[in-house]
Amino acid sequence: MPRPSHSGIRSARWVVVGAGFTGLAAARQLALNFPDDEIVLIEAQEVGYGASGRNAGFAIDLPHDIGADDYIGDIGTAKISMELNLAGQSILKGLVEKHQIQCQFSLCGKYQAAIEDRGIAVLDAYRRGLDKLGQEYEMIEEQDLPTHIGTHFYRKALFTPGTALVQPAALVKGLADSLPANVTLYENTPITEVEYGDKTVLTHQFGRIVADKLILTNNAFAMSFGFLKGRMLPIFTYASLTRQLTEDEQARLGGRPYWGVIPADPFGTTLRRTPDNRLLVRNSFSFNADGRSHPKYLQRFKQRHQNSFALRFPMLPDVNFEYTWGGSLAMSRNHMAHFGQLTSNVYGALCCNGLGVTRGTVTGTLLADWLAGKRNHLIDFLLSSPGPNRNPPEPLLSAGVNMNLLWGQCRAGKES
Numbered sequence: 001m002p003r004p005s006h007s008g009i010r011s012a013r014w015v016v017v018g019a020g021f022t023g024l025a026a027a028r029q030l031a032l033n034f035p036d037d038e039i040v041l042i043e044a045q046e047v048g049y050g051a052s053g054r055n056a057g058f059a060i061d062l063p064h065d066i067g068a069d070d071y072i073g074d075i076g077t078a079k080i081s082m083e084l085n086l087a088g089q090s091i092l093k094g095l096v097e098k099h100q101i102q103c104q105f106s107l108c109g110k111y112q113a114a115i116e117d118r119g120i121a122v123l124d125a126y127r128r129g130l131d132k133l134g135q136e137y138e139m140i141e142e143q144d145l146p147t148h149i150g151t152h153f154y155r156k157a158l159f160t161p162g163t164a165l166v167q168p169a170a171l172v173k174g175l176a177d178s179l180p181a182n183v184t185l186y187e188n189t190p191i192t193e194v195e196y197g198d199k200t201v202l203t204h205q206f207g208r209i210v211a212d213k214l215i216l217t218n219n220a221f222a223m224s225f226g227f228l229k230g231r232m233l234p235i236f237t238y239a240s241l242t243r244q245l246t247e248d249e250q251a252r253l254g255g256r257p258y259w260g261v262i263p264a265d266p267f268g269t270t271l272r273r274t275p276d277n278r279l280l281v282r283n284s285f286s287f288n289a290d291g292r293s294h295p296k297y298l299q300r301f302k303q304r305h306q307n308s309f310a311l312r313f314p315m316l317p318d319v320n321f322e323y324t325w326g327g328s329l330a331m332s333r334n335h336m337a338h339f340g341q342l343t344s345n346v347y348g349a350l351c352c353n354g355l356g357v358t359r360g361t362v363t364g365t366l367l368a369d370w371l372a373g374k375r376n377h378l379i380d381f382l383l384s385s386p387g388p389n390r391n392p393p394e395p396l397l398s399a400g401v402n403m404n405l406l407w408g409q410c411r412a413g414k415e416s
């Protein structure tokens with residue numbers, strides 16, 4: 001059952017907007033840092049219905065700088081980036097254990113798989129980067145892959161053991177259910193107007209909330225609060241999930257009981273076999289400049305998911321998708337995020353760049369620590385980020401982003 005929405009007028013010292021991974025982490029840590037204060041956490045939907053509950057569930061440990069030749073780039077930056085990801089993963093693991101959150105959390109690693117020559121070159125380059133970073137991996141060749149992931153589709157995969165896989169909606173719901181007692185979460189309370197001043201007044205359909213300090217953890221939606229406008233790109237990506245496989249289908253598929261594959265090409269297909277024996281396919285992107293979902297894409301991309309599924313799992317011709325959905329990512333052209341102050345008494349951890357499970361968790365937590373006056377090298381690193389860079393004006397922006405998405409998806413070839 002969702003928690004009640006807010007109605008009437010109330011004030012609070014701390015108000016956090018957006019109860020995804022980032023907001024749940026920020027609210028929890030603020031509550032721990034300020035045990036005598038009340039923290040209000042506001043979510044437009046029910047927790048789990050936003051991107052944090054609708055993603056592919058990879059809690060990724062390793063850095064992956066797509067701007068660098070070896071995907072690792074500057075070693076100092078890569079090490080801090082990995083430290084951040086691991087800190088986010090460890091926070092989640094600790095909370096899952098402490099609160100017994102049933103979300104299929106499993107530290108089972110990930111396969112990064114390739115079929116095209118371009119993808120194979122990416123794996124070889126990334127392997128060099130991982131050597132530089134001193135990270136463990138295993139390169140798995142074509143003939144051995146089916147014993148891991150069933151499908152004969154891929155030519156090569158780079159297995160890295162440190163990624164955890166989760167059922168993301170169950171995880172965020174569990175995180176919301178285990179918030180400290182001094183956090184009040186209002187669901188189904190979309191904020192529609194904001195007035196800034198000494199205090200911030202947040203208006204919604206049924207009332208107002210007045211914040212001494214506002215923390216924005218609503219990703220690309222922060223643009224409608226007047227921040228990082230023209231710097232973030234609301235890009236949607238899409239996924240489909242099959243029904244549960246029968247025992248016979250599981251036998252025909254083969255491979256390990258659960259696993260996750262990310263594509264060597266960033267425009268390729270993510271795959272998962274979940275512990276409850278479903279297969280998930282994620283691919284395709286659309287640039288929805290208004291930040292809203294558009295149903296026309298769902299039908300189109302469901303067809304693409306079906307094609308990708310048929311190529312990878314010819315042994316499962318009768319398995320249909322039970323669910324198809326899309327969700328919003330906040331991307332920036334320079335792959336940078338915002339962390340810190342936005343204006344007087346307003347702060348944010350924004351622009352997930354597609355990796356919010358671990359990164360959102362750690363940046364939300366560290367933002368709350370910074371607000372409590374704590375400093376460490378991770379906070380200093382995040383504060384020193386130049387943040388998302390400026391986009392070109394419309395209509396150049398839409399034309400450029402759409403061309404890029406189209407070209408990237410074509411170039412991914414069979415990996416899409």
Ligand SMILES: Cc1cc2nc3c(=O)[nH]c(=O)nc-3n(C[C@H](O)[C@H](O)[C@H](O)COP(=O)(O)OP(=O)(O)OC[C@H]3O[C@@H](n4cnc5c(N)ncnc54)[C@H](O)[C@@H]3O)c2cc1C
Pocket residue numbers: 017018019020021022023042043044045049050051052053054055056057058059060189190191192217218219220221236237238239282326327328329352353354355356357358359360
């Ligand atoms: C299909 C798909 C697969 C993905 N796979 C992965 C993956 O495997 N691993 C990974 O790390 N990342 C993945 N991502 C990205 C990941 O989901 C995001 O990075 C993550 O959700 C960002 O978390 P967040 O808390 O910062 O923002 P969000 O999850 O977007 O949460 C922001 C919240 O703010 C709320 N909000 C917005 N505006 C308002 C308002 N006006 N009033 C009140 N509330 C508001 C929204 O409803 C939303 O719940 C995927 C995304 C998608 C769509």
